[in-house]
Each structure stands twice: as C-alpha cells, then as structure tokens.
Amino acid sequence: xxxxxxxxxxxxxxxxxxxxxxxxxxxxxxxxxxxxxxxxxxxxxxxxxxxxxxxxxxxxxxxxxxxxxxxxxxxxxxxxxxxxxxxxxxxxxxxxxxxxxxxxxxxxxxxxxxxxxxxxxxxxxxxxxxxxxxxxxxxxxxxxxxxxxxxxxxxx
Amino acid sequence: xxxxxxxxxxxxxxxxxxxxxxxxxxxxxxxxxxxxxxxxxxxxxxxxxxxxxxxxxxxxxxxxxxxxxxxxxxxxxxxxxxxxxxxxxxxxxxxxxxxxxxxxxxxxxxxxxxxxxxxxxxxxxxxxxxxxxxxxxxxxxxxxxxxxxxxxxxxxxxxxxxxxxxxxxxxxxxxxxxxxxxxxxxxxxxxxxxxxxxxxxxxxxxxxxxxxxxxxxxxxxxxxxxxxxxxxxxxxxxxxxxxxxxxxxxxxxxxxxxxxxxxxxxxxxxxxxxxxxxxxxxxxxxxxxxxxxxxxxxxxxxxxxxxxxxxxxxxxxxxxxxxxxxxxxxxxxxxxxxxxxxxxxxxxxxxxxxxxxxxxxxxxxxxxxxxxxxxxxxxxxxxxxxxxxxxxxxxxxxxxxxxxxxxxxxxxxxxxxxxxxxxxxxxxxxxxxxxxxxxxxxxxxxxxxxxxxxxxxxxxxxxxxxxxxxxxxxxxxxxxxxxxxxxxxxxxxxxxxxxxxxxxxxxxxxxxxxxxxxxxxxxxxxxxxxxxxxxxxxxxxxxxxxxxxxxxxxxxxxxxxxxxxxxxxxxxxxxxxxxxxxxxxxxxxxxxxxxxxxxxxxxxxxxxxxxxxxxxxxxxxxxxxxxxxxxxxxxxxxxxxxxxxxxxxxxxxxxxxxxxxxxxxxxxx
Ligand code: FES
Ligand code: FES
Numbered sequence: 014x015x016x017x018x019x020x021x022x023x024x025x026x027x028x029x030x031x032x033x034x035x036x037x038x039x040x041x042x043x044x045x046x047x048x049x050x051x052x053x054x055x056x057x058x059x060x061x062x063x064x065x066x067x068x069x070x071x072x073x074x075x076x077x078x079x080x081x082x083x084x085x086x087x088x089x090x091x092x093x094x095x096x097x098x099x100x101x102x103x104x105x106x107x108x109x110x111x112x113x114x115x116x117x118x119x120x121x122x123x124x125x126x127x128x129x130x131x132x133x134x135x136x137x138x139x140x141x142x143x144x145x146x147x148x149x150x151x152x153x154x155x156x157x158x159x160x161x162x163x164x165x166x167x168x169x
Numbered sequence: 170x171x172x173x174x175x176x177x178x179x180x181x182x183x184x185x186x187x188x189x190x191x192x193x194x195x196x197x198x199x200x201x202x203x204x205x206x207x208x209x210x211x212x213x214x215x216x217x218x219x220x221x222x223x224x225x226x227x228x229x230x231x232x233x234x235x236x237x238x239x240x241x242x243x244x245x246x247x248x249x250x251x252x253x254x255x256x257x258x259x260x261x262x263x264x265x266x267x268x269x270x271x272x273x274x275x276x277x278x279x280x281x282x283x284x285x286x287x288x289x290x291x292x293x294x295x296x297x298x299x300x301x302x303x304x305x306x307x308x309x310x311x312x313x314x315x316x317x318x319x320x321x322x323x324x325x326x327x328x329x330x331x332x333x334x335x336x337x338x339x340x341x342x343x344x345x346x347x348x349x350x351x352x353x354x355x356x357x358x359x360x361x362x363x364x365x366x367x368x369x370x371x372x373x374x375x376x377x378x379x380x381x382x383x384x385x386x387x388x389x390x391x392x393x394x395x396x397x398x399x400x401x402x403x404x405x406x407x408x409x410x411x412x413x414x415x416x417x418x419x420x421x422x423x424x425x426x427x428x429x430x431x432x433x434x435x436x437x438x439x440x441x442x443x444x445x446x447x448x449x450x451x452x453x454x455x456x457x458x459x460x461x462x463x464x465x466x467x468x469x470x471x472x473x474x475x476x477x478x479x480x481x482x483x484x485x486x487x488x489x490x491x492x493x494x495x496x497x498x499x500x501x502x503x504x505x506x507x508x509x510x511x512x513x514x515x516x517x518x519x520x521x522x523x524x525x526x527x528x529x530x531x532x533x534x535x536x537x538x539x540x541x542x543x544x545x546x547x548x549x550x551x552x553x554x555x556x557x558x559x560x561x562x563x564x565x566x567x568x569x570x571x572x573x574x575x576x577x578x579x580x581x582x583x584x585x586x587x588x589x590x591x592x593x594x595x596x597x598x599x600x601x602x603x604x605x606x607x608x609x610x611x612x613x614x615x616x617x618x619x620x621x622x623x624x625x626x627x628x629x630x631x632x633x634x635x636x637x638x639x640x641x642x643x644x645x646x647x648x649x650x651x652x653x654x655x656x657x658x659x660x661x662x663x664x665x666x667x668x669x670x671x672x673x674x675x676x677x678x679x680x681x682x683x684x685x686x687x688x689x690x691x692x693x694x695x696x697x698x699x700x701x702x703x704x705x706x707x708x709x710x711x712x713x714x715x716x717x718x719x720x721x722x723x724x725x726x727x728x729x730x731x732x733x734x735x736x737x738x739x740x741x742x743x744x745x746x747x748x749x750x751x752x753x754x755x756x757x758x759x760x761x762x763x764x765x766x767x768x769x770x771x772x773x774x775x776x777x778x779x780x781x782x783x784x785x786x787x788x789x790x791x792x793x794x795x796x797x798x799x800x801x802x803x804x805x806x807x808x809x810x811x812x813x814x815x816x817x818x819x820x821x822x823x824x825x826x827x828x829x830x831x832x833x834x835x836x837x838x
Contacts, residue, residue, distance in 0.1 A: 034413055043412070048361035049354025051539070053490045054571045058772035061490055089354035102352040109344055109738060112746055113252025114351030115358060115490045115539025140780045147772070149490045150252050150540050151749030152742065153780050 018082040022047070023091030031078035038062045038073040040081075041088060049089035049118040053147065060146030063119040063126075064088045070126035089118035092125070101125055104163035105156070112150035120146050124160045133166050204282040205235070212237040215315065217306040232306035233285055234263070235277075236315055242267060243275040244303055247284045248295060249511055250276075250347070251541035253802045254739040255295050257346045261736060262300045265331055265338040266307035267315075271346070279513045279535040286514050296735060296800045297707075304330055333733055333794040340794070342738035347537075359494040359509035359536045360568055367496055367564040370399075370557040371419040372406040374576045377765040378633060380426040389421040398422060399560040404553060408561045412568070430764045431632050438481050438585045441607040441629040448604075448625035456610035456626075456642075463621030465591075468600025472591030476657055479587050480649035482608065482810075482828040483759040484580040484633050486769065488777060491539020492574050495554035498564035503530045508551050509538035516548035523552055524559065542750070543637035549577055575770045580760055581638035582631060584608030584645035588653040591621075596661040598654075598672060605646055607631055612643025612807060615650065616704040617672035633762065639747070640803035643705055644754060644810060648828060651701035651811030656824065664693045665700050665815065678704055681711040681728035681791065688789060689713040689726045697723075699816025701808040707731070707799035709791075712748075712808035714816040720831055722752065722813060724785040727805060732796030744788045744805040751809030753778045757829045 591600030
C-alpha cells in the first residue's frame with residue numbers, strides 16, 4: 014500500500030508516499046525534487062546518497078522511506094542559509110575539493126555528521142569516517158583538507 | 170602572435186520580436202534560432218570561422234559566441250564538462266582574449282541544436298584544440314569590435330593572440346566556475362533531468378555476456394497496470410508510469426536467449442594471443458599501430474645480452490560514479506535526447522543510423538556528467554531510451570543502475586604485451602621489440618634513444634565488450650615498457666634512474682626525471698623506491714613511488730611538464746586524481762567473469778580506491794610558458810602501475826608483471 018506520511022525535510026514539513034521498495038533516496042529525488050543526493054550504487058558502498066536523519070549520516074539508498082516517518086531529514090539543499098554557504102560548503106569551494114562534483118553532496122553530508130559529533134576531528138578520524146564515500150575523480154586529499162578547514166583544525 | 174588566417178564573422182540578431190524580419194542568414198542557423206533564444210536570451214550571435222589565407226582550405230567549423238545586451242559573452246561549445254574543468258578553461262580563454270573579467274563570460278556546453286560540432290570530449294584535446302580555437306575566435310571578435318547591437322558582417326584579416334607573458338586570466342588558478350552549483354547540490358547531471366509527461370523504462374539484460382534474444386514473453390509483465398512491453402530487434406524492455414512499477418514489470422518479463430560462452434578468465438590472455446592479427450600500419454592515424462626504426466632483427470642478432478618478458482593487464486571498469494541515463498522524446502521523425510555523453514556527434518550518428526533518420530533530425534542535449542574517463546563514447550543508453558520512447562509514443566527516461574553499467578557498458582581492454590630487448594657491450598639497449606595484443610596503440614612510442622626498434626599493436630578478439638578508457642592502451646604499454654626498463658637496469662646492475670637517463674635525449678624529459686629524483690630523495694640501492702617516466706600526448710612526466718609493508722603505498726611524487734600551464738590548480742587536481750585512479754588499476758581493480766557472464770556487478774564486488782588507500786601525494790608542475798600546452802587529463806594515470814611495480818621489486822626482490830599487481834587474497838593495505 015502507498016501511504017502518505019509526514020517528514021521534516023530541511024526544516025519544512027513534507028508529506029511523502031511510502032511503500033514497499035520505496036527508499037528515502039527515491040522520495041527525495043522523485044517526490045520532493047531534491048536531486049542533490051545522488052545514486053551511485055544502491056547498496057551502501059559509495060555514499061553519494063548520504064543525507065542526515067536526526068542528525069546522523071544515513072545511506073538514503075538503503076533506508077526505507079517509512080523509516081523516516083515523523084523524523085528530521087537534512088540534505089545538501091538545506092546547508093545553505095539565506096544565500097550564505099555552510100562552512101563545509103565554503104571550505105569545499107575554497108579548496109576546489111571536487112572535479113565532476115557528483116560525489117560532493119554525499120561527502121558534505123557525511124562530513125557534517127562527523128563534525129556535529131566531533132567538532133575537531135583528527136585527520137585519521139576524518140579519513141576513517143569518510144572512507145565509505147567514493148570520489149572516483151580522486152579528489153580525496155582536497156576533501157580531507159576542506160573538512161579540516163571547516164573544522165578549524167587547519168593545515169597539517 | 171599573428172595568425173595568417175582570415176576570419177569571417179557573421180552575426181545573427183536574436184531579438185525575440187524581430188523573428189520574422191531576419192531570416193536565417195546561413196545554413197548553420199537553420200532551426201536553431203528558437204533554441205538559441207530560449208537558451209541564451211536576446212543578443213547577437215557571432216559566428217567566427219577561420220579560413221587559411223593561402224590555401225583553398227574549406228572553412229573550419231565556426232566558433233559561436235553570443236553577446237547579450239548586458240555585455241555577458243557566452244562561448245558555445247560542442248564539448249562537455251566531465252569534471253576536467255572545460256567550462257573554467259574556456260572561460261579563461263575567452264576572457265583573456267576579449268579582455269573581460271571571467272564573470273562576464275559563460276560557457277554553453279553541448280546542445281547539438283545550437284552548439285557547433287567541435288569533436289568529442291576525449292583524448293585530452295580540450296587544451297590543445299578547443300582552447301586555441303576559442304582564443305582565436307575571441308581575439309577576432311575583439312579586433313572586429315563587438316557589441317550587443319552589431320549587425321554588420323566583418324572580416325578580421327588576422328588576429329593577435331595575447332602573448333603568454335602578458336596573460337592575466339590564463340595561467341592563473343581561476344576556481345571552477347561551476348563550484349558554487351556543485352557545493353550547493355544545484356548542479357544537474359543526467360539523472361537529475363526531468364521532462365514533462367515522461368514515462369520510465371527498463372531494459373532486460375541478458376543472462377550471459379554474449380547472448381542474442383530469441384523470444385520474449387511479456388504477457389505477465391503487461392498485466393501490471395500501465396505497463397507497456399517493448400520488443401525491438403535485440404531489445405526487450407518495459408515502460409511504466411514510474412520507476413518502481415517498471416522494475417516490477419521487468420521482473421515479470423521472461424525471455425529466451427541464445428548464449429555463446431566466454432573463455433574462462435584464466436584463458437583470456439591465451440585467447441587474445443591466439444586470435445591476434447598482424448599489426449597494420451595506417452597512414453595518418455593518431456595512434457599508428459606500427460612504429461619502426463632501424464633493424465630490430467639485426468640488433469637482436471648482434472646483441473651481447475638479451476632480455477624478454479611478458480606483461481598483462483586485466484579488464485577494468487571506469488565506474489564513473491554517475492550512472493548513464495537518457496530521456497528520449499520523439500516528434501514525428503525528430504528525436505530529442507537528454508543525456509550525458511562524451512561523444513555527442515558519435516551518439517547522434519548512431520541514433521540516426523539505428524532509426525534511419527537524418528542526423529540533423531537528432532538533437533542531443535548533453536548534461537553534466539559525473540565523470541567520463543572514456544566510458545561515454547557510445548550511445549548504449551541513448552539508443553535504448555529512444556527505442557522505448559518510439560514504441561510508446563511518449564518521452565521515456567531510462568536510468569541505468571550500477572548493474573546495468575557493468576552489464577551493458579564496456580571495459581578497458583585487457584592486454585598482453587611482449588617485450589624483448591637487445592643490449593650491447595656497454596649494457597645499453599640497442600634493440601627494442603614490443604608487441605601489444607588487444608589493448609591498443611596509444612603509448613607504443615618509446616621515449617628513449619634506441620637505435621633499432623619495432624613496436625606493434627595486434628588486434629585480437631576481445632571476449633568482453635571493450636572500449637575507450639582514460640589514456641586507453643597507454644596504461645598497459647607504459648606499464649610494460651617501464652617495468653622492462655627497470656628489469657634491464659637491475660639486470661645490468663645499474664641504478665634505474667641513471668639507467669633511464671643514459672637513454673634519454675629529450676631535455677624536458679631529462680629534466681623531470683632529474684628534478685624528481687632530487688626532490689624525492691632518490692637514493693641508489695635504497696629499498697622500496699620505484700621510478701617510471703614517459704612522454705604521453707606530448708607531456709613529459711616522471712613518477713616516483715615508495716612502498717612499505719604490508720603492500721602499502723607510502724608516497725608518490727609526480728613531476729609534470731605539459732608546456733604552458735593554463736590553470737595550475739585545476740591541473741594539479743586532475744593529476745592527483747589520475748594518480749589515485751591509477752592506483753586502483755595498478756593494485757586491485759579487475760573485472761571478474763566466468764564462462765557466461767561478468768561477475769563484478771556491484772561496487773561491493775569491484776574495489777575502488779578509497780581514502781584509506783591514500784599515500785602522501787605531491788605534484789610538481791614545470792610551467793613552460795613558451796611551449797604550447799598539451800592536454801593533461803589522462804597522462805597522469807600512465808605511470809602509476811610501473812612505478813609501483815618497480816618500487817615493489819626494489820622492496821621485495823619480486824617482479825610482478827600483471828595488472829592488477831595484487832589479488833584480492835593478498836593483504837589489502
Ligand atoms: S547510492 Fe547509496 S551508498 Fe551508493
Ligand atoms: S568529483 Fe567526481 S566523483 Fe568526486
């Protein structure tokens with residue numbers, strides 16, 4: 014059965030249709046037109062679909078839509094506030110921590126989850142946390158630098 | 170610099186309300202006015218075409234620049250941004266010659282209705298071809314004097330390009346112009362495009378790699394509400410109102426296939442050898458299949474010492490993170506496809522041929538691609554979407570899954586390379602016999618001064634479907650060559666850096682090897698260090714690597730000289746990425762298959778480089794402003810495998826001649 018339930022996406026209450034086989038990624042991209050979260054593998058391997066649910070990083074390609082009923086979901090589209098970039102976005106931009114940019118939303122959200130939990134992570138912690146995200150263009154070193162910059166832990 | 174070329178500049182007025190008054194003035198403008206207006210708004214479109222002053226050469230493709238009343242200039246290019254920085258580089262090129270700030274320049278990438286055909290986005294040609302073309306067109310426009318109201322036709326007899334020493338925008342690290350769209354998630358890729366009223370398609374995949382569809386039974390699938398089953402030639406698929414219903418119906422679609430077995434994975438290299446043809450020299454080809462100098466037969470006969478070895482490389486997958494997707498829409502005999510491809514004109518022709526319509530009836534609107542690496546040179550997904558859409562008479566979106574990518578895309582060719590060398594009494598290489606089976610002719614040339622050489626590429630029957638890849642065969646060929654040079658160096662008791670230098674005459678190549686060795690702290694006889702160098706697509710590069718137990722890459726240092734550096738930060742980013750991508754193919758990437766089908770169908774079954782694999786990476790650019798720049802998106806990938814294999818040999822005393830160097834069972838990092 015397809016049942017409408019409500020979720021809070023980027024601070025706004027939204028009604029979504031859940032049902033068998035509908036993932037959170039489907040909901041975001043097809044129902045809410047939030048295409049920032051990307052599909053890369055559909056099995057939790059690449060992190061391109063990472064969003065926050067109740068502040069924690071979740072692979073939206075694996076999360077059943079009904080699992081977010083009544084919960085708070087945050088996506089890359091919600092990072093920018095009134096035209097002001099979030100510090101992670103500003104840092105990614107400053108370091109040009111991307112090439113094609115397809116992986117960027119997933120990395121941003123995974124990094125955001127980390128920084129909420131550990132505001133000043135050690136470099137090894139950043140690498141461990143982001144090891145589940147793939148950047149096929151190979152911009153990893155810049156991504157690490159950008160996360161360090163956003164966290165204010167500066168250069169090595 | 171003065172170019173002895175005449176430039177013809179034509180203008181087309183794009184005032185919406187003056188539609189009728191100004192009939193299309195040249196054939197290029199037919200059926201593009203409406204689309205141009207929709208895309209770019211009012212203004213003037215300048216078409217700048219070059220004509221060689223002396224020769225009776227036909228006009229070269231007209232470069233198109235649009236000037237809006239606001240003074241913003243849009244460069245129209247048939248190329249595509251695949252993350253290589255095309256938009257940024259072309260912005261720099263136009264801004265430099267028009268004397269504008271980069272904010273005043275936009276780049277419109279491929280939409281075949283409005284952009285010219287300036288070739289595929291491949292082979293690192295943006296820098297050596299597209300950038301100069303845009304610079305010349307912009308310079309011609311500057312000299313003719315341009316404004317948004319201009320209507321007269323002008324001819325600039327010659328143009329002066331800004332001298333590299335006077336560059337203000339080129340040569341600087343202009344940040345990626347799409348950066349803000351990328352970090353905000355606003356940038357649209359193929360899969361993000363939607364079209365009013367579109368349906369969703371799925372295509373049935375064969376159970377084995379070479380299978381022909383015999384019969385399809387769609388009766389069960391068609392019972393699902395709103396589902397249409399499509400059967401067209403070799404294709405069987407379904408179309409439904411939403412993606413999930415289409416998936417459900419696809420599961421109910423039954424088919425019979427005629428299968429042809431694959432050789433077992435362990436037999437692939439023997440198969441490539443067995444089916445090989447003799448190399449065929451074709452005059453004027455970009456990558457000649459035969460390169461010959463002196464007499465390698467005589468050199469072998471007279472050799473004081475000989476060495477021979479065989480090197481191999483497995484099939485690997487591009488795995489651009491973005492999976493292919495296309496939305497096809499028919500209007501009578503006219504077809505529009507939204508897609509992400511690196512080769513719009515190739516795909517356009519494929520579509521025209523498949524559906525027997527004129528090429529001009531096919532419009533491709535190409536989106537950003539979540540990277541290409543050579544994977545998007547053919548129109549597999551576009552053809553499928555167009556077939557589905559034609560059958561149901563509505564726009565159809567087909568988005569490939571990761572599994573579709575592995576099943577219906579193509580791979581980097583597997584390679585077998587035989588190398589034989591002849592040494593003279595001074596231990597110098599005087600004979601070089603080199604044969605590549607199956608993977609290709611790029612990177613065949615030897616950058617060393619060797620009196621007698623034969624390099625040949627033998628076409629073979631490839632068991633798996635194969636195609637282009639970042640730098641294509643240069644990875645396998647450079648791996649074989651640079652491993653072999655290392656072997657010979659060790660065989661003769663020489664230091665690998667010194668031994669290479671003994672054979673290098675090219676001063677720029679010498680420089681990157683020498684400067685790299687110094688910077689890296691290369692020490693004779695030091696354990697765990699490896700080197701490789703090459704001239705690839707005219708760039709000179711040397712890579713130094715250090716490995717440690719357990720199979721971990723500790724650091725990489727790349728010295729890179731591609732002439733003038735147009736955007737240092739973008740170049741560093743590209744090169745670092747190429748090194749990291751190269752680590753995958755060098756260390757662990759391999760497409761597994763059995764006698765029926767590819768088994769690596771998911772990312773959990775196909776390991777890619779991740780953050781934990783990262784070594785320390787340093788990239789040093791040699792900026793030669795006086796030298797016309799060559800492309801650089803690919804070259805960086807070619808040295809990783811040999812540098813690591815050589816470092817591994819130095820570390821363990823064990824020579825590994827197959828890529829990937831390590832198998833899944835070995836310690837991973
Ligand atoms: S798409 Fe969800 S992890 Fe890859
Ligand atoms: S920038 Fe292309 S995948 Fe990361």
